[in-house]
Amino acid sequence: MRILFTGGTGKAGRHAVAYLAERGHRIVNVDKAPLGHQGVNDRLADVTDAGQMFDIMGAYAGYDEMEPGTGVPRFDAVVHFAAIPRLLMTSDNECYRVNTLGTYNVIDAAVKSGIRKIVFASSETTYGICFADGERKPEYLPIDEEHPVVPEDSYAMSKIVNEVTARSFQRRSGFDIYGLRINNVIEPHEYERDFPDYLANPDTRRRNIFAYIDARDLGQMVECCLKTDGLGFQIFNVSNDHHSVDLATTELIDRYYKNVPAAEMGTRETFFSNKKAKKLLGFAPKYDWRQELAE
Template sequence: MSLRILFTGGSGKAGRHVVPYLLDRGHTVVNIDRTPLDDPRVHNLTADITDSGQMFNALTGYAHLGELEQAEGGPKPFDAVVHFAAIPRILVTPDNETYRINTVGTYNVLEAATKLAVRKIVFASSETTYGVCFAEGEVKPEFLPVTEDHPTRPIDSYAMSKLCNEATAEVFARRSGADIYGLRIGNVIEPHEYATFFPRYFDDPSLRRRNIFCYIDARDLGQIVDRCLATDGLGYEVFNAGNDDNSVDLTTTEIIEEFYPDVPVTRELGEYEALYSNRKIRDLLGFEEQHPWHRYVRSPRQDD
């Protein structure tokens, strides 16, 4: 089924791959971003997510000039909202500004969408909510694999904003009855980055410690968003968004022995199974990985 989707942040590192994925599946996408997405199929709109009025206006407007021909009584409502727009990490803007933009922006998007009766909202949360990625010093998970019920314990402004957004989303889902799904997105890898980054990860696996050795191919993230849009009736949920394997050329057991010898392991793991568990998106959403790293870069083990 083709959906009319308002997508915030569709020109960013993740969005510029997720939006084309949705377009390829026949959806109509309006992209709200400060920079237009260079795809002739997308409809770009410049708007400020921290301005509540602009969000209400964007959600009640036409997607493109062609809709004027079919207009009867005003623009069609949007079927879904995908909210990715944010300050993308710490050390981009001052901490208070990161927190303000990310939390106020998300509140405005959620409020406008639910008050305008949008029944499906997908928003970007983050792996950083677990408190490992931007920790001061080394922080290890409390248990492995890291599932969605792992404690969230951020200390930085970015992760704090994402955790606040999860609480906000849960309230709006409870109040409105809409399906609102949060994606705790791992380290996003674009197609051109495999050749540059992964040989470094193979040489020094410790580079991946802060990401719990996780990655998510930006195109597979597109599939995850699409599966969220197609899966109804879950209410409020959060999902880890990562690929099936770890981002280094070590077995899962080797990673645990080297980096997490004292961390409890709660179940048997596959030989290369990701320590940042994506079991929930596979079981509830039907996600099937299409872009594992070994399709794009040669493993040193293959040369042994």
């Protein structure tokens, strides 16, 4: 596929871009800084500028595309990850502005350019737990895509607005637009660096609902979305299968969620349910922290 990927230079994006490129997709990475990945074309642009987004949607991926003399090819898909990536990096209103306006511009340009597959990054923070003032418990476990989303912070608010924006574009266009509520992204080198502390201090993982997503599995999730057509507007949780701490499900519930209604779950089954992605997309996360620490 010929794919326009925004935010491919960021922590989550660079692994997804690498995953897609290794599988033969043609990628144009739109970011404020180049990725420099072999075989990926970088375009420096600001997603909050509508003109730049419209221009790039109709631009060549590289000089080689000029050779046939048949005009600019159309992108097969847009993957939108570009954003202020977390709270407390910019002012709150700037975070909200960049994330909401950027998403509007990218989806608007994609739809008006006739690109029928759009995948965008939402967030685990939409459930209101990660950046809550104090402790917020889920209403039930495991958290699925039907769980209420009532965040308190500008970052998560922007992600909720983006989901509503995407739903509206999908309703008018009929295109496939899938949003990914991505859990805490873990890069390969972070297992050895960070997980010993997570295992020793499980309290540090409460705000992430004790879940995570390996950056390489996130790449697989994006490709699953690209390969699956006809679902219209969908939201998917994105996580690995197991908790990020060395405690059983029952132990975590007893310690942190004693009064929270809980379905019957596996011994190490993630509280951030990925069952919908598995069922509708064939998502099959491969990486597990136990395996990574053992290597």
